Amino acid sequence: MNDKKSKILFIGPTPPPYSGPELSMQQFLESETLNKAFHITFLKTNFRTDNTKKGKFGFSMVTNFFIFFSKLLKLLITTRPKCVYYPITPTQIGWIGRDVWTILLSKLFGAKVIIHLRGSHFKLNFQEFKGIVKKLVGFSLRKVDCAIVQASYLKDQFEPYISQSNVAVLYQAMDVNQYSNTNNYKVERGKILVMGHMTKAKGYTDILKIIPDLCEAFPYVKFYFAGNIRKGERGVFYNQFTGEKITYEDPFEAEETILNSVYKDNYANLGIISGEDKMKHLQTTDIFLTASYSEGFSRSLLEAMSIGKPVVYTPVGAHREVFENETHGFSFEPGELDQLKNALKHLLVDDQKRYEIGLNNRAYVVSNFSIETISDHFKTILSNTLAS
Known part of the structure; x- marks a missing residue:
């Protein structure tokens, strides 16, 4: 049965650090719903355990660029995923350093590409991108099969490169069993x-x-x-x-x-x-x-x-x-x-x-917003993209 499941490559960060994008990716990787439906392979993107240096250009960023893409190339060749799921960055350096090339390389190997905007400020930031960068980013966005945003009114973030009909909404997910008021501690007034x-x-x-x-x-x-x-x-x-x-x-x-x-x-x-x-x-x-x-x-x-x-x-x-x-x-x-x-x-x-x-x-x-509910919605997005 397992060999009939579509192969999907997840690319993104996992903890540490223990912030939103890392924890959300971990939730999806551990989701029973998603693992039952798809054969998931994972490529970790974060090389740092501290967010204070995130987005800073330096020698380590250049080194990590080559390490990341060598791993990506190997996975694309050996696993031949039908789809690549990839949370993008909102910054110019992020797009030039990884996003553009991840999208294009994945498409080169025939995979469907789903990008995920985990913020709300790509469209505004894009206005500040340099001319040549805008062209590269626009070219790569036109190759995307589906984009995910975190709110309905954000579906215009990628226009005119991705039409709203190819943009899906996926809300934040929460492990409601882990995050519950067990009354172990008394509330501190104020x-x-x-x-x-x-x-x-x-x-x-x-x-x-x-x-x-x-x-x-x-x-x-x-x-x-x-x-x-x-x-x-x-x-x-x-x-x-x-x-x-x-x-x-x-x-x-x-x-x-x-x-x-x-x-x-x-x-x-x-x-x-x-x-x-x-x-x-x-x-x-x-x-x-x-x-x-x-x-x-x-x-x-x-x-x-x-x-x-x-x-x-x-x-x-x-x-x-x-x-x-x-x-x-x-x-x-x-x-x-x-x-x-x-x-x-x-x-x-x-x-x-x-x-x-x-x-x-x-x-x-x-x-x-339970992880079960949101994972089921994510499963539908993945299935619809594979079938398109």
Whole structure:
């Protein structure tokens, strides 16, 4: 029976680091639904275990370029996959360094190609690409058989190179058994948890700006940041909600300002967390916050909701079409500090509201975003592409 299953080559990152793209790829590779339907081979793309150096050009990147493509060529020759599934990057260096050549080489060996945009900012970034790069990227995109995005309104990201009829929507998936509120830990009143890179594009510097005002009204509130502080931006340059370019702010300077203020005890930098430590912080948090200027579909947001937490979030990426303001939490426009403060205040003053929203969020994730549900949708996309 196994030899009748279509061969599919998955290309992408796996943990570590334990961030969204890596964890999502691992989920698909371990999916019983997908492995029953297809013969899956995997080629790992990430050579680093630390996201702080991601996207930086250097000698190691050149070396890894040749290592990666030698492995890809070998797999294309030996396994002859019918389809190649490949999450793309949103950056010019990513497309020139790997994406263009991965697509074209896969097509050269007769494979169908499915690309996956795990963010919401390719179209805006593409405007900044150099002329020759735009032509190369456009040429490779025309060879793509199917593109996957994380929200329906993002289906225009690849126009005019890929028509919307060849673009599919696949939402973020969550292991709802692993991420559940087991009540092992007591909730800490006023604990606000933020997970992800600590950069301007993730809203880190915005959050630090509102700490003084918010903590004047709620002195017991404490912000916990889990992630790494990263200088510069390497992928998100635009406010996806407005289309405006993001004005860069140094996160190290922002942190130094808060640490040298009377509000230093309302701030905690946890660094990168994972495993039981991560689960403990998710379960003990009172409110989960994401302030990103651009997202495809925040995995950490879904993790917190799966555990039954009320959330404050920006309506970017899939968030604007799958979450409802005041039902799943409170939303605010990226960079709008007054809206951010008000959203947090709405939850901080109402214990019952936090509890009810948390219960609703858990049920909503279980019903709509379980790994079983999303894997079944992914199976349909793969099957339809193979049959086209």
